[in-house]
Amino acid sequence: MDRFVSIYNDKVEYDLPDNINIYDTTLRDGEQTPGVFFSIDEKIEIAHKLDELGIPQIEAGFPRVSENEKEAVKRIANEGLDASIICLTRTKKEDINAALDADVDGIITFMGLSDLHLKVKMKKSREEVNQICMNAVDYAKDHGLYVAFSAEDATRTELPKLIDIYKQAEEHHADRIHIADTTGSINPYAMRYLVKNIREAIDIEIALHCHNDFGMAVANSIAGLMEGATSISTTVNGIGERAGNASLEELIMNLKLLYNKDLGFNTEVIHELSQLVSKYSEIPIPDSKAIVGNNVFRHESGIHVDAILQDPLSYEPYLPEMIGTKRQIVLGKHSGKAAVAEKLNTLNIEVDNGKLLEIVNLVKQEREKGEDITNDKFDEILLKANIQR
């Protein structure tokens, strides 16, 4: 058995769609994290790793931002990946032309449609802005692109206004509409209400782009899936503007293990992908980060270690190999005999029970002095206990 999650997960029916498309935006929204810059080669390497994981769609960038960015998107589009390659554009012809130059399969063209965004950014009437959006959809469709129309700030835009623009997008043959929770400020129940109402009004595919300002991005994404959204935007390690986006690894592992929705990804690539994005983004992964944090499969407590050495699932919901990583047993003030015996075992050292207790106590004492119990420190402890190696 490689997993043992809550037995109550199976007590509920989950109305999830048969086909769920994940479009990863690490290379676009992730790169918009303040201070993050990926070189072209780094972007290509990340794109390959996303492809190896099995991500069906990669949002590779925002070509209109710079010539370098356009080049990066173009290179990724021509790498022969299995994933389809899309990019971001505003509703401007210049942006869509830049996307065409970059050889992408499709675009996400966006407009902030809340009253606040219209007032602050566009300074035009809603009718005029809607017309600009549809001109962009028409132009991109005329040029053979897959077109997703995204209402930025959708979760702060009144429903009739949203439904009106999404219906127009459908009439103009957009392939997909996006509901962007740009400020990460909706809750999962409200997301269900919103998606349900939009699902009833239009027939084309619905995508969600959720930010994590309240730690709800993955929960909101799954809530939306239950009401008929079929595409979800993610980033590796959840990077992105402010509190970031729905985390790719959390979404995949939630669906696979908590909702029994295995999308067929090569999850054993997750750890490596996470490390790669952390390295190139120069954003360290918090030790306690779900799925990919350093402490997720790291144990010190004597009670836990004793049980884990008999059966890891006693204190882990799934085995680390599933995401391509390994368990670590750390010696410290909470260590007990089992962890120390296991450590001695790896060093081929045999001791009697009295000696074992002596070493356990020395480990605790050293740790309480503030020392990390490294391999060197453990050797010192063995010397103190008069054990010859």
Ligand code: MN
């Ligand atoms: Mn965003």
